[in-house]
Amino acid sequence: MLSVSGLTKQFDAVVAVDDVDFELRPGEIHGLIGPNGAGKTTTVNLITGELEPTSGTIRFEDDDIVGLSPSAITRRGIGRSFQVVQYFPDMTVREHLHLALRDPTRTVLSSFGSSEDDTDRIESIASRVHLGDRLDVPAKSLSHGEKRFLDIGFVLALDSEVILFDEPAAGLNASETEELKGIIESLRSEYTILLIEHDIELVRAISDRITVLHNGKVLATGTPDEIVANDDVKEVYLGE
Numbered sequence: 459m460l461s462v463s464g465l466t467k468q469f470d471a472v473v474a475v476d477d478v479d480f481e482l483r484p485g486e487i488h489g490l491i492g493p494n495g496a497g498k499t500t501t502v503n504l505i506t507g508e509l510e511p512t513s514g515t516i517r518f519e520d521d522d523i524v525g526l527s528p529s530a531i532t533r534r535g536i537g538r539s540f541q542v543v544q545y546f547p548d549m550t551v552r553e554h555l556h557l558a559l560r561d562p563t564r565t566v567l568s569s570f571g572s573s574e575d576d577t578d579r580i581e582s583i584a585s586r587v588h589l590g591d592r593l594d595v596p597a598k599s600l601s602h603g604e605k606r607f608l609d610i611g612f613v614l615a616l617d618s619e620v621i622l623f624d625e626p627a628a629g630l631n632a633s634e635t636e637e638l639k640g641i642i643e644s645l646r647s648e649y650t651i652l653l654i655e656h657d658i659e660l661v662r663a664i665s666d667r668i669t670v671l672h673n674g675k676v677l678a679t680g681t682p683d684e685i686v687a688n689d690d691v692k693e694v695y696l697g698e
Contacts, residue, residue, distance in 0.1 A: 493695055
């Protein structure tokens with residue numbers, strides 16, 4: 459579905475991502491973990507076109523997407539969430555989802571005269587991310603967890619096939635994290651997911667496979683059980 463090969467990003471003398479290889483299989487949840495500074499977010503920024511690789515390839519459904527703009531990559535079906543939630547404070551949940559659904563050839567203002575089909579889809583997406591009863595609430599009035607869920611809803615409304623979640627559990631309490639877990643698990647098989655997360659228990663619980671980065675390199679890839687049992691991972695990341 460999505461694969462990176464020899465992916466490298468160098469900032470002057472610093473190599474942030476160093477010859478990274480991994481692939482996302484259709485319908486899987488793939489965890490991407492590692493210590494701070496391991497290169498996780500840089501890897502996502504390379505995949506989504508926010509940064510251009512120094513070398514290497516990124517293939518989505520057999521097409522090399524290196525060099526495409528972030529908007530072109532999004533239109534091809536790769537969506538992402540952000541570590542810091544992006545939202546318009548005075549816009550409601552409904553208006554955010556309207557905006558995500560709009561045809562890029564239409565203006566933002568014209569997008570709000572949406573069809574009945576759009577309304578049905580917006581309500582369906584809001585329900586999936588546990589915001590069905592918050593559709594007409596301004597984003598600034600949502601809790602931190604609800605803003606995280608809105609970010610996920612926005613990505614779903616973009617009609618993505620691959621979703622890159624960048625630390626979606628950041629700042630969530632235990633109850634909100636459990637809700638997040640249920641939301642992401644409900645997307646299994648329908649979407650292909652790359653999950654960057656420091657909450658190792660969350661990653662272990664819902665990932666089919668996990669890739670561990672360390673100093674910009676792939677340290678290990680395997681099932682959750684294989685990763686937990688890996689001596690190198692225990693030493694550099696799990697602190698054992």
